Amino acid sequence: MxxxxxxxxxxxxxxxxxxxxxxxxxxxxxxxxxxxxxxxxxxxxxxxGPFPRQILALKLGVSISGLARGGITEALTSDQVEEIKAACPDWLRRERAVQVETLKEAARLKQRKAD
Structure with a gap:
C-alpha cells in the first residue's frame, strides 16, 4: 500500500x-x-506528534471541519495541543459545543431508527 x-x-x-x-x-x-x-x-x-487532523480533532474534542473553521490547518505537536487547550480560545469553545450537539443529534437519530 x-x-x-x-x-x-x-x-x-x-x-x-x-x-x-x-x-x-x-x-x-x-x-x-x-x-x-x-x-x-x-x-x-x-x-x-505532530498529529494528523483526525487525531487533532479527537484531542481537542472538535470535528475536522471545526479545526479548519478555527484556523488549524497544519499538524500540531502535543505541546501545541496543550497550549490551545489551556488558552481555550472562543473558536474552541464554540466548536466543542457544536460537536456536542452533533453527537446528541446522531444519538437521537440512532435511537429513533432503533425504535
Whole structure:
C-alpha cells in the first residue's frame, strides 16, 4: 500500500515519518508488524506528534471541519495541543459545543431508527 494509506491506518502524520517509510511501499504484513510492535519512531509520533487532523480533532474534542473553521490547518505537536487547550480560545469553545450537539443529534437519530 502507499505510505499515505499506511500512515492513515497507523494514525500518524506522514510528513513526520522517516524517509524510508515515506518513500517505500508498505505490505499488509509490514503494517501488521508496525501495529503489533511499533518501533521507537512510531511510538514517539503517537505520543508527541505532530498529529494528523483526525487525531487533532479527537484531542481537542472538535470535528475536522471545526479545526479548519478555527484556523488549524497544519499538524500540531502535543505541546501545541496543550497550549490551545489551556488558552481555550472562543473558536474552541464554540466548536466543542457544536460537536456536542452533533453527537446528541446522531444519538437521537440512532435511537429513533432503533425504535
Amino acid at each position: 502507499k505510505p499515505s494509506t499506511a500512515a492513515k491506518k497507523l494514525e500518524v502524520y506522514l510528513e513526520a515519518t522517516p524517509a524510508e517509510f515515506q518513500e517505500g511501499v508498505v505490505s499488509r504484513d509490514e503494517l501488521n508488524a508496525l501495529q503489533a510492535d511499533p518501533p521507537q519512531w512510531l511510538r514517539d509520533l503517537r505520543r508527541n
